[in-house]
Amino acid sequence: MPIPKHDDIRVPALKLLSEKGLLKLKDFVELLGSHFKLTEEELSEMYPSGNGHIFYDRVSWALSYLNMSDLVEKPKRGTYSINNVGLKLLKTPEAVNDYIAEKLSQREVPKQQKKAVISSESETMTSDFTPAEKLYASFEKIKKTRKDEILNTILSKTPFEFETIVVKLLQKMGYGGEIKDSGLVTKATNDGGIDGVIKEDVLGLGRIHIQAKRYALNNSINRDEIQKFAGALLGAPMSKGVFITTSYFSDGALTYVKNLNNSTIILIDGDQLAEYMYEYGLGMQIVQTIELKKLDTDFWDAMKDD
Structure with missing residues (x-):
């Protein structure tokens, strides 16, 4: 129950x-x-x-x-x-x-x-x-509002700025580590279907290839677009890719990625993108930090009762 x-x-x-x-x-x-x-x-x-x-x-x-x-x-x-x-x-x-x-x-x-x-x-x-549950619910409500603001703000920026954002996000998440200039946004005129690259090691032998689609929230990414990205990865070493969008992926796109054998593609939709940006603090400022405290039972149990 x-x-x-x-x-x-x-x-x-x-x-x-x-x-x-x-x-x-x-x-x-x-x-x-x-x-x-x-x-x-x-x-x-x-x-x-x-x-x-x-x-x-x-x-x-x-x-x-x-x-x-x-x-x-x-x-x-x-x-x-x-x-x-x-x-x-x-x-x-x-x-x-x-x-x-x-x-x-x-x-x-x-x-x-x-x-x-x-x-x-x-x-x-x-x-x-309970008061604690009310606080958590309020936090989630505020977080949902901020995530909506993140996506709406991204949609007001140029496609190139979005590509820059997703490269910075992956770096913020730890990809590329301490490697100098680990993130690169490719030139729009000659990207070959790749919008950005993250170098995973100093020599650049390991790379994560990124495609970023700044679509309206109700405009889905279909299977054919994922197939084109997969095709662009065929000539890339290690064949690792991340497809990030502000919208969502169709069932056909999700099924296609699930059944891939010769490459690894991670799909990040708009909701997950906003979640990552919020959690990793990219483009965000901390307004206030609230600490919830409870009694330390070990501390009090060590004392004699009256």
């Missing part, structure tokens, strides 16, 4: 505490994993960013909200127990989430901040996502 959202975890977590007494976070993860019939793959699934396990994070947030709403207590660090308020509310489990939303909206905050905090917390409580 899908990994449950943090607000779906709250009631089962309360029930576990009413049955088991004191529990630690790792206990919840194991017991709730069994409750929701999650597979090992689902239990170990991580956020796309790689910053933590999804189910563990959602259990942690569910417990945090229960604690902030005074439904559970923490007798000592790292352990949870249900109190009388939690036991009473558990008799009407359908009311738990509404109770938490109302409780948090009434928390004491400085007067000048109260309106903003209530609005923020109410939105968080009614959402299926």
Whole structure:
């Protein structure tokens, strides 16, 4: 089944505490994993960013909200127990989430901040996502916007500038290494179907040949264009090529490349091109860096509990 959202975890977590007494976070993860019939793959699934396990994070947030709403207590660090308020509310489990939303909206905050905090917390409580997941989703939304901007900006430049961009991108990705003048954009009048070359060694014995097509986003690259590029590679040593476009490749083009035997051609479509440019920072500036931190359990576990 899908990994449950943090607000779906709250009631089962309360029930576990009413049955088991004191529990630690790792206990919840194991017991709730069994409750929701999650597979090992689902239990170990991580956020796309790689910053933590999804189910563990959602259990942690569910417990945090229960604690902030005074439904559970923490007798000592790292352990949870249900109190009388939690036991009473558990008799009407359908009311738990509404109770938490109302409780948090009434928390004491400085007067000048109260309106903003209530609005923020109410939105968080009614959402299926944890604050961390909201942040990741916002990041992905911003990233998608930037990728669209990258492609639209490329389309406003000349074909030669696009060829220069893709050569620089491959160098940025590590191809050519520290070799001087490893990247070359060929002359348009005599490129023989090759728009750029990356030298992989000092002598230039290993080369990556590039073709770059600055096409409108809805204009596909068909099989015949890949065949022409493959033909241009026949007289090239090692026969390695990268075909990069701002648009996309037809099914016929993808199938043709998959079945090639005498050369290697890598296809990079517009979405992947924008992804690489974003990730490797070509033509990009870092606006702000945000650090998300969590408690260092090794540090705190080394200390004696009260």
